[in-house]
Each structure stands twice: as C-alpha cells, then as structure tokens.
Amino acid sequence: MSLTYCNVHFSQQLNKVAYLSVPLMKQLKLTGKKSFHLKLGKEVITAAIKPIKRQGNHLYLSAGIRQTITVPKAGNVYVLSTGEDEVQLGPLIGVLTDSDVRSSDTPFGPRTGFIKNLLRLGTNKAYFFAFTPRDINWQEEKVYGYFLNPQGSWYRKTVPLPDVVYNRLPSRKAETSTSITSLRERFIRKKIPFFNWSFFNKSDVYKLLDGDVEAAKHLPESVSNPTPEKIKELLEKHQFVYYKPTAGSLGNGIYRLTYHPKRGYFARYRRSGSNVLLRFNNFKSLMRMLESRHGNSLSRYVIQQGIRLVEIDSCPIDFRFHMHKTGKNEWVPAGIGAKKAGRGSVTTHIKNGGSLMTPEQALSRTFGEKSKEVLDYAKKVSIKLSEAIERNYPHMLGELGLDIGIDKDGEVYMFEANAKPGRSIFKHPALKEQGMTSLSYILEHCLYLSRFRRRDN
Ligand SMILES: Nc1ncnc2c1ncn2[C@@H]1O[C@H](COP(=O)(O)OP(=O)(O)O)[C@@H](O)[C@H]1O
Ligand SMILES: [Mg+2]
Structure with missing residues (x-):
C-alpha cells in the first residue's frame, strides 16, 4: 500500500489507454506493465497503460476511459496503490444531506453554506461531493452528486458509490424511516464507512x-421513564432536577423542577415563547400539571439530577x-x-x-x-x-x-x-x-x- 499525489489530465483521445509519467509508473510499481486496474470509489475498470516521458507524477486519462469511469475532474489528487496493479484515485467522499426547502442555488436549503465550505476545503485533497437519498441509484451503484466548481457554483455528475459517507441528514424523523434505515445498511453491506450513524436519544x-x-461519574444521576415516586425521590435527594424528553432538542419540553421543604414545588419551563414559573403546594398537583400537558408522552421523558x-x-x-x-x-x-x-x-x-x-x-x-x-x-x-x-x-x-x-x-x-x-x-x-x-x-x-x-x- 503506498500513497502519493498526482496531477490528473484529461485528454480527448477516444482510445482506452492511460498514460503515466515514468516516475509515477515507478512509484506505483507499474513499470513494464501493459494494463492496470483503475479504481474510483467502489468502481474498478481495467485499462491499457503506457509510459510517457515527463518529470513528476502525471496521469493522462483519455475520453475513452472517462466514459467507463467518471473521474469528476482534472487536477491534483491522491493516488493509492493498493497492490496487484490496482491504482485508486480519490478519495471519493460523499456528504449525505437533504432539505425540505431548496432551490438550484441552495440545493440543501439552510445547510448549503456549510456544505459549500466543507467541499471548498477539500478541493485539492479529494473528490468531494454532496448528495441526497434521492440521488443514489443502487441498481447501477452510482450517485448523481453535486460538485462545486472553482467559481463556487454547483454542477452535477454521476459518480460511483463513494469511499466514505459523512452523514448530515437533518431530520430525526426522516432518520427513523425505513428507507433511511435500509440506506444506511446498504452502505455498510458494501463496506463503505458511514458516519455519523444517526441522532442520539x-x-x-x-x-x-x-x-x-x-x-x-460525569453523568448527572438520570432515570428514563421515571415513576412519580422516582421523580419525588430525586427531587428530595437533589432539591432540583431536570425533566426532559429523551428525543427532544433545542430545549423544547424541558422542565426545571425544584423542591423546597417549606415552600413546596416549583416548575420552570417555556410556554409559548416566554418563561413561566409555577408553584405547587404538593407533589401531586405538580404531577397533574405535567400529565395534563403531556399525557402518555411522559413515558419518553428522562429525569436528571440538576447541576x-x-x-x-x-x-x-x-x-x-x-x-x-x-x-x-x-x-x-x-x-x-x-x-x-x-x-x-x-x-x-x-x-x-x-x-x-x-x-x-x-x-x-x-x-x-x-x-x-x-x-x-x-x-x-x-x-x-x-x-x-x-x-x-x-x-x-x-x-x-x-x-x-x-x-x-x-x-x-x-x-x-x-x-x-x-x-x-x-x-x-x-x-x-x-x-x-x-x-x-x-x-x-x-x-x-x-x-x-x-x-x-
Ligand atoms: N441536569 C441538568 N442540570 C443543570 N442544567 C441542565 C441539566 N440538564 C439540562 N440542563 C440545561 O438545559 C440545557 C438543555 O438540556 P439538554 O439536555 O441539552 O436538552 P436539549 O436536547 O433540549 O438541548 C442544557 O444545555 C443545560 O443548560
Ligand atoms: Mg442540548
């Protein structure tokens, strides 16, 4: 296994021959070889090779080769020689994301800026693209990716399945859908590293x-789906606790509950955009309020020692x-x-x-x-x-x-x-x-x- 950097050139010839500069041939242990396997993402093709007299690491890919394997662009990129005459260009990295609101300029809605910055950073280090679940063709093992040109606008290109997927699918709900679950499993089955896996509860x-x-020892004492008795017990033990939905975010549905032996129970939370503080004479009326606001969904709450x-x-x-x-x-x-x-x-x-x-x-x-x-x-x-x-x-x-x-x-x-x-x-x-x-x-x-x-x- 050896890793080097090379300059990829696109030529207009229609034959299926790749020309490699002599130093590159040597580095990739291809000297004297007549053909090689060229790999991009999960796709491999076999092509004829010929040496070309030139200093430095150069690889010329003809139009004929690029018809069978879509190398996204010319320019500098890493080359990995994986042994047995196999040479891999890349890496081909896919950022998986999506958005409900989108336009041709902002295909990923509010996440577009972040994705652009990331892709821009990777310009000379990888073939970096973004895609949505709709852009994958599992039958042909291809992705219709979004690439960024040097001017910062998008162009689309069909490429093989990537070497690695960085998952930024935005919604917790979408992630638990069967289609997304099976999508993740398909990547894993193809041995394509996929991170991050999903949101946490x-x-x-x-x-x-x-x-x-x-x-x-760095976690506050926490109990999932606590009984009212458990909530009371933790309140008496710690004087204040946080009561929060296990799949919540952005502070939605969170209560800060306090207990004063003399003054009773207090609940602080956010209601229609403002902060409220309520006092209860006894624990039962506190629980009644929580139950009336959330009903059965309290079973998906966690109680946690207040810090x-x-x-x-x-x-x-x-x-x-x-x-x-x-x-x-x-x-x-x-x-x-x-x-x-x-x-x-x-x-x-x-x-x-x-x-x-x-x-x-x-x-x-x-x-x-x-x-x-x-x-x-x-x-x-x-x-x-x-x-x-x-x-x-x-x-x-x-x-x-x-x-x-x-x-x-x-x-x-x-x-x-x-x-x-x-x-x-x-x-x-x-x-x-x-x-x-x-x-x-x-x-x-x-x-x-x-x-x-x-x-x-
Ligand atoms: N056990 C706790 N003790 C003190 N403050 C807490 C506790 N739990 C949550 N908080 C406060 O509430 C915020 C939101 O809680 P967090 O668990 O991050 O829920 P969310 O998913 O809504 O962000 C925390 O960032 C912290 O300021
Ligand atoms: Mg938080």
Whole structure:
C-alpha cells in the first residue's frame, strides 16, 4: 500500500489507454506493465497503460476511459496503490444531506453554506461531493452528486458509490424511516464507512455509559421513564432536577423542577415563547400539571439530577464541546462555545434568550486564574466521554456535540451528546477559526477512513 499525489489530465483521445509519467509508473510499481486496474470509489475498470516521458507524477486519462469511469475532474489528487496493479484515485467522499426547502442555488436549503465550505476545503485533497437519498441509484451503484466548481457554483455528475459517507441528514424523523434505515445498511453491506450513524436519544446515551465507570461519574444521576415516586425521590435527594424528553432538542419540553421543604414545588419551563414559573403546594398537583400537558408522552421523558452550574449575573452557563475524530482517529475538542442562559430561562439555547461567549470569558468570573486549569480538565473529560460513547456504541462516530456543565467546584458533567451537532457556536467571531478547524477534521477523518492517509505516523 503506498500513497502519493498526482496531477490528473484529461485528454480527448477516444482510445482506452492511460498514460503515466515514468516516475509515477515507478512509484506505483507499474513499470513494464501493459494494463492496470483503475479504481474510483467502489468502481474498478481495467485499462491499457503506457509510459510517457515527463518529470513528476502525471496521469493522462483519455475520453475513452472517462466514459467507463467518471473521474469528476482534472487536477491534483491522491493516488493509492493498493497492490496487484490496482491504482485508486480519490478519495471519493460523499456528504449525505437533504432539505425540505431548496432551490438550484441552495440545493440543501439552510445547510448549503456549510456544505459549500466543507467541499471548498477539500478541493485539492479529494473528490468531494454532496448528495441526497434521492440521488443514489443502487441498481447501477452510482450517485448523481453535486460538485462545486472553482467559481463556487454547483454542477452535477454521476459518480460511483463513494469511499466514505459523512452523514448530515437533518431530520430525526426522516432518520427513523425505513428507507433511511435500509440506506444506511446498504452502505455498510458494501463496506463503505458511514458516519455519523444517526441522532442520539438522551436515554440511549445514558444507558450506553451506565456500566462505564470512568464516564458514568460525569453523568448527572438520570432515570428514563421515571415513576412519580422516582421523580419525588430525586427531587428530595437533589432539591432540583431536570425533566426532559429523551428525543427532544433545542430545549423544547424541558422542565426545571425544584423542591423546597417549606415552600413546596416549583416548575420552570417555556410556554409559548416566554418563561413561566409555577408553584405547587404538593407533589401531586405538580404531577397533574405535567400529565395534563403531556399525557402518555411522559413515558419518553428522562429525569436528571440538576447541576449547579457556574453563573454570570445569576444566569447559568453551560458549554458545547464540538468533538471530532482526527486523521489519526483520535478525539479532540475542535471548538468550545460557552452559552449563558437568558434571564429566567431553563436552558441556555440562543433562541430562548441565551448568549454565546468564549469559555475563557465564561469561566474567568468564577475561577479567575484557575480558569485554564478548569478548562483543561473539562477538555480531558470531553475526550474520555467521547471515547466511552464510541466504545459502547455499535456504529461509527466521527463527530459529537457534547452539552457540558461545569459546577461551582469545577466538576464536569455531560447533559447530552448530539451525534449531528449544530454549528451555531462557530458564528461567534472568536470561534470562526475553530469552525474552520472543525471542517478540516471532517476532511482528515474522511481521508483516514477511506485509507487515503498514512496510518503509520
Ligand atoms: N441536569 C441538568 N442540570 C443543570 N442544567 C441542565 C441539566 N440538564 C439540562 N440542563 C440545561 O438545559 C440545557 C438543555 O438540556 P439538554 O439536555 O441539552 O436538552 P436539549 O436536547 O433540549 O438541548 C442544557 O444545555 C443545560 O443548560
Ligand atoms: Mg442540548
């Protein structure tokens, strides 16, 4: 197995001959050979080869060859010699996504900008394209992909199934549909690495980490589908708890429940765009309110010990650790945003009045000079948590968004793990660069998974 870089040229000849510069022939151990196997994504063809006297690594592909295997474009790309006269160009990387609202300029709706940035970054490192589930032809094993030209506009091209798929399908609902489930399984059956697998449910992640001693100590005590007795017990034990839908997001349906032995029970939540705080004399009336608002769907709720988060001006702060796997297959926190809750809000989501800041800004008020130490510790924990999630999860993961709380003693807790994290933290001017770093990790990890990256260093 050897990896090199070469310049691909398109020629107009109709024959099926590939011309390789002598140095490239040598590197790919093809000197003296009359034919080779040319691979792109999951497709392989056999073609005649001839040497051409030229310095450097050059490969000339005739129109005849390109009719049988659609190499997306001329220019620099990696070449992997997989042995036995087989040469692979690529990698061919597909970003799977979709959108309900779309136009020819924005085929992926609000995600188009993100996808463009990612594809642009990969320009000289891979054949990078985006596609939707509708663009796959399983019979012919082809994808009608969206490619980006140097001017930044889209063009379509039919290519073989890719070497690796980065999954950014947007909706939780769509993902559980049978068609998407079978789509994922088809990729796996064809041995095409597919990450990330799907959205997580909160209770699934808690269950995943339950037996993992190292990770479990950073999870607030959590119980899925708790009985009223259990809710009462946790309230008395911790004085405050979070009660949240296991498949929820964006703070929807979340309650912060508090218990004061003398004053009774309190429920704080968001109702039609504003924050409400209700008091109940007894536990029964609190439960009656929750049941009247949610009925049977409370069976899909999780109760969780409340963590006393660091605060600024009495507003709690939590953190988004945007984790990536690198080109060496190791987890790193690529970006960290701090989010301050809006006044009276149960969560820190921006749409509920929260505001974004850097972790340094957020921690300095509480920890002063010790902030760096606290943040370094939280980074270590975020890596440990990601490794533990991955270890206990049956599918491939390459990216995670961890919602992390730091309490007033500097102890670190995870509230939830998002398998397809949003990118809103990267809108903060001080975090833009981390946003770019995050994109480059996606690319590097794709190179790693497709084996287009040396694994020995
Ligand atoms: N156990 C908890 N203790 C303290 N704050 C919490 C707890 N659980 C959630 N929160 C707050 O609520 C926010 C939203 O909770 P999270 O579990 O991330 O749900 P969502 O899926 O709606 O984002 C967190 O980011 C945090 O600010
Ligand atoms: Mg969250």
